[in-house]
Amino acid sequence: MTKEAMTERAAALTVRQVSVRIDGKDLVRDVTLEVPSGEVLGLAGPNGAGKSTLLRTLYRAQRPTSGQVLLDGYDVWRMPGRWLARRLAAVLQESGGDFELSVYDVVAMGRTPHKRAFDGDAPDDRAIIADALERLDVADLAYAPFDRLSGGEKQRVLIARALAQRPGTMVLDEPTNHLDLRHQLDALRLVRGLGVTAVIALHDLNLAAAFCDRICVMHAGEVVALGTPHEVLTPALFRDVYRVDAEVSAHPRTGIPHVTLTTGGSHPMT
Known part of the structure; x- marks a missing residue:
């Protein structure tokens, strides 16, 4: 299948002065982001920085205390759920529950927004499901x-389900969790190659540098850095945000920034 056949049209995603306050605590504070159509944005930061909370506002799992989330100019919180499900797919950190379903059935759930109630799988649906299973x-x-x-x-099954949804926009919260090295690379190459608009929370900043157009770093609920990997990944950022010492150099083959953590001894950590 062509890239166009596998996705809806990529949409611009706008986060406008979004804040989230829960139980008197500010988890996200006044975040504004513009993610152009087709861009892959990496979302980084230490544990508790607000990454997952911000992502939850994008796919309507957490209503912002203030601010707006717009998809091609439409406020996602004012649109029907089916409208959003046809355009945006989310892959979460948790497994989504222990479904009493087969892998095929879980992936087929991605076709639900595109069908009427009680419709079975049409030939096109089955082809999309089979393609998603194969790609993952x-x-x-x-x-x-x-x-x-x-x-x-x-x-991998949950990423396949999102792919079967044929979204123009994807939100992925640590999608490489639990994946071995090969499947980490395969999953990120797949998302990168779809041509969708994507926001991907990643702890591994070498993967973020390799697969993301820009990186947004959050700390204590706020955006503290936003730019290309070359602009964002600096020793000062690691020292100030992560409280670690790091060396950042250009990869000898690709030129992409490569982070090497220093442990304080003679043995660096990559």
């Missing part, structure tokens, strides 16, 4: 029970 290397697990899978296999 889980076709051989299609009829295995989802709740019997390993954490990494579940994560």
Whole structure:
């Protein structure tokens, strides 16, 4: 299938002065972002920085205390859920529950926004589902029970479900969690190659540098850095935000910034 056949049209995503306050605590404070159509934005920061909370406002799991989230100019909180589900897919950190369903059935759930109630899978649906299973290397697990899978296999199935949704925009919260090195690279290459607008929370900043157009770093609920990997990934950022010492150099083959953490001894950590 062509890239165009596998996705809805990529949309511009705007976060306008979004704040989230829960139980008297500010989790996100006055965040403003513009993610142009087709851009892949990496979202980084230490634990508790507000990344997951901000992402939840994008796919309508957490209503902002103030501010707006716009998809191509439409306030996602004012549009019907079905409208959003046809345009935006979310892949979360948690497995989504131990579904008593087969892998095929879980991935097929991604087609639901595009069908009427009680419709079965049309030939086009089955082709999209099969393609998603193949792209995430889980076709051989299609009829295995989802709740019997390993954490990494579940994560690949959930990414396949999002792909089957044919979104123009994807929100992914630590999608490489539980994945081995090969499948981490495969998953990020896939998202990068779809041509969708994507916001991806990643702890691994070397992966963020390799696959994201820009990186947004959050700390204590606020955006503290936003720009290209070359602009954002600096020793000062690691010292001020992460409280670690790091060296940042250009990868000898790609020229992409490469982060090496220093442990304080003679052995660096990459």
